[in-house]
Amino acid sequence: MRYGLLTAAFALSSALHASAYAAELEVTHWWTSGGEAAAVAEFAKAFDASGHKWIDGAVGGGGPTARTVFVSRLTGGDPMGATQFNHGRQAEELVEAGLMRDLTDIATEDKWLEVINPPTLLDGCTVDGKIYCVPINIHSWQWLWLSHKAFEDVGLPVPKNWDEFVAAAPKLREAGKLPLALGSQPWQSAGLFQVLMASLGGPEIFNKVYGDKDAEAAAGEEIKRVFAAAGDAREMAKGSNVQDWNQATNLVITGQAGGQVMGDWAQGDFQVAGQVAGKDYSCLPGLGVNEVIATGGDAFYFPVLKDEEKSKAQIDLARLMLSPEVQVAFNLKKGSLPVRGDIDLNAANDCMKKGLEILAAGKTVPAPEQLLSQDTITQINDLMVEFFSSEMSEADAQTRFADIIAGAD
Amino acid sequence: MTGQSRPNRLLRNLSAKIASIPMVLTALCVFVGGTIWTVVYSFTDSRLLPRLRFVGLDQYERLWRTPRWLISIENLAIFGTLSLIFSLAIGFLLAALLDQKIRFENTFRTIFLYPFALSFIVTGLVWQWLLNPDFGVQGLVRSWGWESFTFDPLYNQDIVIYGILIAALWQGTGLVMCIMLAGLRGIDEDIWKAARVDGIPMWKTYLFIVIPMMRPVFITALVLIASGIVRVYDLVVAQTGGGPGISSEVPAKYVYNMMFEAQNLGQGFAASTMMLLSVLIVLIPWAYLEFGGRKRHG
Numbered sequence: 020m021r022y023g024l025l026t027a028a029f030a031l032s033s034a035l036h037a038s039a040y041a042a043e044l045e046v047t048h049w050w051t052s053g054g055e056a057a058a059v060a061e062f063a064k065a066f067d068a069s070g071h072k073w074i075d076g077a078v079g080g081g082g083p084t085a086r087t088v089f090v091s092r093l094t095g096g097d098p099m100g101a102t103q104f105n106h107g108r109q110a111e112e113l114v115e116a117g118l119m120r121d122l123t124d125i126a127t128e129d130k131w132l133e134v135i136n137p138p139t140l141l142d143g144c145t146v147d148g149k150i151y152c153v154p155i156n157i158h159s160w161q162w163l164w165l166s167h168k169a170f171e172d173v174g175l176p177v178p179k180n181w182d183e184f185v186a187a188a189p190k191l192r193e194a195g196k197l198p199l200a201l202g203s204q205p206w207q208s209a210g211l212f213q214v215l216m217a218s219l220g221g222p223e224i225f226n227k228v229y230g231d232k233d234a235e236a237a238a239g240e241e242i243k244r245v246f247a248a249a250g251d252a253r254e255m256a257k258g259s260n261v262q263d264w265n266q267a268t269n270l271v272i273t274g275q276a277g278g279q280v281m282g283d284w285a286q287g288d289f290q291v292a293g294q295v296a297g298k299d300y301s302c303l304p305g306l307g308v309n310e311v312i313a314t315g316g317d318a319f320y321f322p323v324l325k326d327e328e329k330s331k332a333q334i335d336l337a338r339l340m341l342s343p344e345v346q347v348a349f350n351l352k353k354g355s356l357p358v359r360g361d362i363d364l365n366a367a368n369d370c371m372k373k374g375l376e377i378l379a380a381g382k383t384v385p386a387p388e389q390l391l392s393q394d395t396i397t398q399i400n401d402l403m404v405e406f407f408s409s410e411m412s413e414a415d416a417q418t419r420f421a422d423i424i425a426g427a428d
Numbered sequence: 429m430t431g432q433s434r435p436n437r438l439l440r441n442l443s444a445k446i447a448s449i450p451m452v453l454t455a456l457c458v459f460v461g462g463t464i465w466t467v468v469y470s471f472t473d474s475r476l477l478p479r480l481r482f483v484g485l486d487q488y489e490r491l492w493r494t495p496r497w498l499i500s501i502e503n504l505a506i507f508g509t510l511s512l513i514f515s516l517a518i519g520f521l522l523a524a525l526l527d528q529k530i531r532f533e534n535t536f537r538t539i540f541l542y543p544f545a546l547s548f549i550v551t552g553l554v555w556q557w558l559l560n561p562d563f564g565v566q567g568l569v570r571s572w573g574w575e576s577f578t579f580d581p582l583y584n585q586d587i588v589i590y591g592i593l594i595a596a597l598w599q600g601t602g603l604v605m606c607i608m609l610a611g612l613r614g615i616d617e618d619i620w621k622a623a624r625v626d627g628i629p630m631w632k633t634y635l636f637i638v639i640p641m642m643r644p645v646f647i648t649a650l651v652l653i654a655s656g657i658v659r660v661y662d663l664v665v666a667q668t669g670g671g672p673g674i675s676s677e678v679p680a681k682y683v684y685n686m687m688f689e690a691q692n693l694g695q696g697f698a699a700s701t702m703m704l705l706s707v708l709i710v711l712i713p714w715a716y717l718e719f720g721g722r723k724r725h726g
Contacts, residue, residue, distance in 0.1 A: 083689045084689075086689070087688040087689055090476065090688065090691070091688065094476075094477065109691075111476075112475055112476035112477050112691070113476065116477050203671060203672070392475070392691075393476075393689075393690055393691040393692075394475065394690045394691060394692040394695070396690075397685070397686075397689060397690035397692075398690075401494075401495075401496050401674060404671075404673055404674055405495065405496075405673050405674050407673070408585065408671065408672045408673025408674075408675070409585065409673055409675075419495075426490075
């Protein structure tokens with residue numbers, strides 16, 4: 020299946036290159052679920068309206084799979100018009116190799132430093148003082164999505180925080196429901212873990228371990244609690260046989276599962292399913308323990324192109340992505356937070372408003388993608404996959420985690 | 429033959445040798461050159477893009493500390509040994525059965541060889557469904573009334589590699605059978621007659637006369653199977669994706685993940701160099717025995 024998508028993507032891209040219309044721009048991304056596709060369609064609509072043509076280059080299979088395709092196309096000398104990455108260190112070496120276009124001029128002209136909020140977002144796009152990407156949204160992982168239906172069915176109130184959720188798990192299990200939905204792709208269990216890190220460990224310890232790579236802290240008491248919670252989560256997710264995150268979200272939407280720890284992109288899917296925040300589902304930022312959100316997110320990079328028409332179209336697209344109207348339209352569909360502090364988001368639902376409040380209060384942590392290299396992240400992912408699929412003891416896992424942090428870069 | 433004076437070996441079939449020069453150059457530059465390049469860069473700390481900053485054996489030290497690599501090696505060892513034994517055994521058995529001058533031989537041969545026409549990806553998906561506890565074999569047997577029947581290798585960490593083995597055997601034995609059949613047909617009819625005159629039972633004839641005579645055929649089959657084992661990748665990706673957890677990881681998949689997903693070329697190169705090394709360890713003694721030995725006879 021994965022191969023099918025890859026070949027389809029390759030076939031598509033090569034077909035597109037055969038016909039070179041002046042202002043056609045191929046944009047590659049990994050947004051394929053319902054809510055995501057609806058959001059990216061907003062970009063396409065606005066870009067088409069500006070006289071250019073958006074060629075959609077969606078690659079399925081999740082971020083890691085898609086990034087592999089992007090990187091091999093870029094290093095193989097077949098650049099697309101624009102491509103998604105998470106801002107941070109994922110594209111660092113591509114930038115250093117001179118494959119990405121320097122956007123500093125446009126950024127100064129349009130005063131990105133002033134409009135983008137929080138300003139730290141631009142740090143993820145900056146290499147050696149030059150700006151190479153356009154951050155388009157803020158995505159935070161630290162959300163617990165709870166199905167009201169599932170808890171009504173077993174006659175329990177909807178939990179207010181992680182501990183209540185853990186306490187409610189046995190009842191859900193008895194009623195034949197899955198307490199915690201968790202897709203089996205590696206990045207999902209790794210994401211769950213870093214949510215536990217930020218929420219139960221708190222921002223301070225999060226920065227110490229991921230930011231300062233402090234192996235002693237990683238072996239310490241606070242992280243022990245995080246691993247204990249990961250053990251609870253493993254117990255609660257037993258019997259979860261789905262692969263993709265949106266399949267897991269669907270279990271929550273239909274009330275077959277009690278809850279899911281997933282980033283705010285899950286909200287788009289609740290919306291597509293016609294669910295109302297606060298009535299059909301609840302969202303707890305920071306698992307209801309520490310209300311922090313990580314300011315990771317998506318950004319678009321523009322590879323260096325030879326075609327002048329296309330290079331011009333790239334600038335138009337970069338400006339368009341940051342324009343207030345498109346920011347609102349896109350982020351409402353996507354369920355993510357806008358990167359501009361100066362726009363009005365009245366149409367936002369309860370969950371997004373909670374996120375905006377936390378953002379305004381400055382209770383944020385950087386995303387691991389901004390702090391750690393892709394290599395270290397893969398190592399942590401591998402450990403979490405192994406932990407969540409086996410009976411590995413929490414203490415063993417923590418020892419290995421501390422080892423990874425000791426060798427992290 | 430021995431009495432004739434032989435022309436200079438080098439000048440024999442000169443035109444054929446000239447014609448093969450491009451291929452020789454390709455092999456040298458692309459295969460040997462690429463191999464050397466990979467080995468050299470495995471001693472560097474290359475990340476997303478290759479760079480020459482040497483770090484000694486660091487990549488190898490890390491490789492052999494990584495549980496995922498160790499599991500991969502263990503899986504490959506189990507998978508390799510069993511698939512070698514079973515491919516040869518089942519392949520030979522099928523060939524010997526087909527060789528009994530049975531009816532519809534062509535039909536059977538086609539049926540057995542058919543899976544080989546499918547790619548590993550298709551094979552993997554087919555067997556993923558067949559081994560799915562809800563829709564596959566387990567579901568079928570349970571629907572017949574045996575409610576407690578359990579057969580879900582792909583969802584059980586301890587036996588997942590055998591689930592992959594089943595699919596690999598299903599796909600690969602047909603080819604081995606065909607090669608063996610060709611070998612059996614190449615045995616002179618007179619040998620069988622002589623064995624029958626001497627009153628040697630059929631199984632003994634196979635075991636002690638026919639099989640030793642089929643040595644070249646076995647070696648061909650062995651090389652084909654072995655090369656398939658070392659590069660097993662697509663089957664795992666299609667069938668389990670390395671899961672559950674990391675219990676069905678294989679070395680080739682580790683190399684791919686390291687190079688492209690973890691953006692750590694150095695680590696990927698180190699792993700692929702280890703794969704090359706393991707192949708060489710098997711190949712060199714064999715090549716020495718095979719080709720070194722023949723020269724003495726010649």
